[in-house]
Amino acid sequence: MTQAPEITGKSWALVAILGFTWGATFLVTELALTGITPFWLAAGRIGFAAVLMLVIWQAMGGKLFVTRPDAGALTTLVAIGAGSSAVPFMLLAWGQQYVTSGFAGVSMASVALTVLPLAHFLVPGERLTWRRTCGFLIGFAGVCVLIGGRAFESTGAGLETAGRMACIAAACCYGISSILMRRLPAVDPIGLSTVLLLVATAIVVPAALIVEGLPPLPSTQTLLIIAFLGLVPTALANFLRVTVIRSAGPVFMSLTNYQVPIWSVLMGIVLLGEPAPPSLLLALILILAGVGLSQYGALKRLFAARRAAR
Template structure:
């Protein structure tokens, strides 16, 4: 790896654990909000709306900081690739794919991000080797997610486009995994500038895609605009900034722990706000997920709590 991309890997602190817990909560509520927003707007324009709103918010903050970005050797090519793989492609794939698959399958697909990050980080990120302990921990965590969602994840919706919808969801997970690796490999960079510039690049890319695929932008009602604003503020702008901070400081493998939290929060929030039943396997699933996290991050947890 060139010197410009090398970074010192730090140990996860209580602050980093709080960050990924927050990301899990925010992203766990996203699928519910997407379903509400899709009642008043088409999928691609929904993606464009949330990205544009988030780019405006973070872009304003970036402007106030004097548009600081690269702190050393620039790498604009990787930044453009990140703008696609970090926001445009996964958002498009999820918004389109959710029309033809069950929400359970989407949750399992996103949980697979952690398993995809492991081999990529092993070969591309120094200090992120795929040890047996990490692989075992992430596998147990994935089993916990599968237990939580249950067989319904693989129920058929009956749509003729369901196979493509499933491929789209899996493709989104692969995009998130690759973008985590690329984010870590960037040279020294301002985190606010990075999060904002990625969303600005994504905005430039997504608007013509939406226009060509779905025609001129629709005029959503107030409720739909509210849901777009929520999606832009929390899971897009704020969460992308936190994601950048976590990946740049403690690496993509630690960041991928959020993929196991998302389905848990999705189930709990669905029960709380939508009256959906809690699955009987909830406690077993939580036990498996927590066990997987403890195994994969045992060294970091020992240092955090000073376990002898």
Template sequence: MTHPPGITTKSWLMVAALGLIWGGTFMVQKLALGYLPPLWVAAGRISFAAVLTVALWQALGGQLFTSDTRDWRGLGLVSLLSVAVPFMLLSWAQQYVTSGFTGVSMAAVALITLPLAHLFIPGERMTLRRAAGFAIGFGGVLVLIGPGAFQGAGNPLETWGRLACLAAASCYAVSSIVMRRLPPIDPVGLSAVTLILGMADVIPMALINHGPPRIPAAEGLLYVMLLGLVPTAGANLLRNLLIRSAGPVFMSLTNYMVPLWSVALGVLFLAEPLRASLLWAALLILIGVGLSQYGALKRLFGRA
């Protein structure tokens, strides 16, 4: 049984936090790939996150479904599409594609989620204003990344890498719809079980493709642990909470903010130049978010 999304100030803060966290993830993952093959990077971050999340879940009582209704098939599908498959696809793809294209592909999650939510989630109807808002937001991402996002890197496997990025975006979109339709469930338990199931999927694939893992240098291990702690364990819990409370369409706004944060962090901490495209992109993304979430913003400021 689904309920209308409850978008609050906390929802907006969680979207901003997820954008910030995931904005730095691809850079860290690229560094980790210098020490471990792609599927072991995915397996390492999932395994470390699973240990942390299960410990927290057990400390809180270890409850999962909070009603008599159970949906193990849906839970397994969520794990496959939100953890195992996209993590493997993105780790592999980042060997062959530019970071710009990866950012654009993640922004596509919002555009894929919109029609799916219209069909399968009550209260998430696609309106002209909402569709226009998402299109303008996506335009802002294209301005931010620039034409370099679609320039080839010269690798013969680049086309397959791009397809893998888009497949990962589709996985995230579908998993958010399935997650929203799950029966009442503890959010920490949801994160823990999806990570456990994801670990069970990815480790065998890593063994088949790469053989037993070697212990990386301390710096490589630190990158994997960082990936597991922040963008996997912490962000996975935030994502689940946001989808269950505010709905998949609202959560998908995060994917417009990921490339924006990525560029902004480069300006702030890596002394990268502040390009005019960043300001124009930020304006377009904010306009798009405002249009697509006009009702939620009106309710929010109406209460202020």
């Protein structure tokens, strides 16, 4: 039976690292897209990450499940592999052609709101309380304030409605796959990360061939960017994501989605010299307040444990 989530100081550190990593990824992805098409970029970074993790996993013994799994667990693995990277990557790559970047950002922030009700019914210890619900709604409001009117502007594209549905579907994929991952029986996190990436590779490579044909010959710079994307925000981040979900739970993991827009904006200010939006401070206050309110109990236990250890 799945144990109740345990949120520690390590959990907070990992979520902060993931938020920073994925927030900075947007800038690198934009550079990569100048030399390769969207689906092949997804296939390249996932495939590279899968090979890298496979080498590490095999060097560590190639263990996956602690006990012998049933057919249902194996089927769930395939569903998680599809829903945690391959399908949402493709949905976002297609959808962002027809929607504003602001709408895509808000849709990703909605992952937390997708996870909340699902976790209430499906994950032990993840009860939906008024404090937690209000905290997540305040955090989501902070993301909307940061992105501003761009989130709901129309592009005028003929397929804009379908593009918006694709972005929302991608968010649902992330939320559902997080719940399924938490409900798996005892499993080795490196093995789980590897298998999920292998499943995703088996899906996204054929899809890229069907949609975009044979890949273009990328430059050395593009290959280096793909290798970086495969190593850091895909392989490493996927392992950290698995670790957080399996220990602290999918609801806590979904806090990452509120951090990503903040880090993305800050990176643009620091590295590209972009002007700071006037809503930045208010958005930051709302997001931090929402996180603090939703995780009040976990923060209280963490500080109490640290005081007791002194």
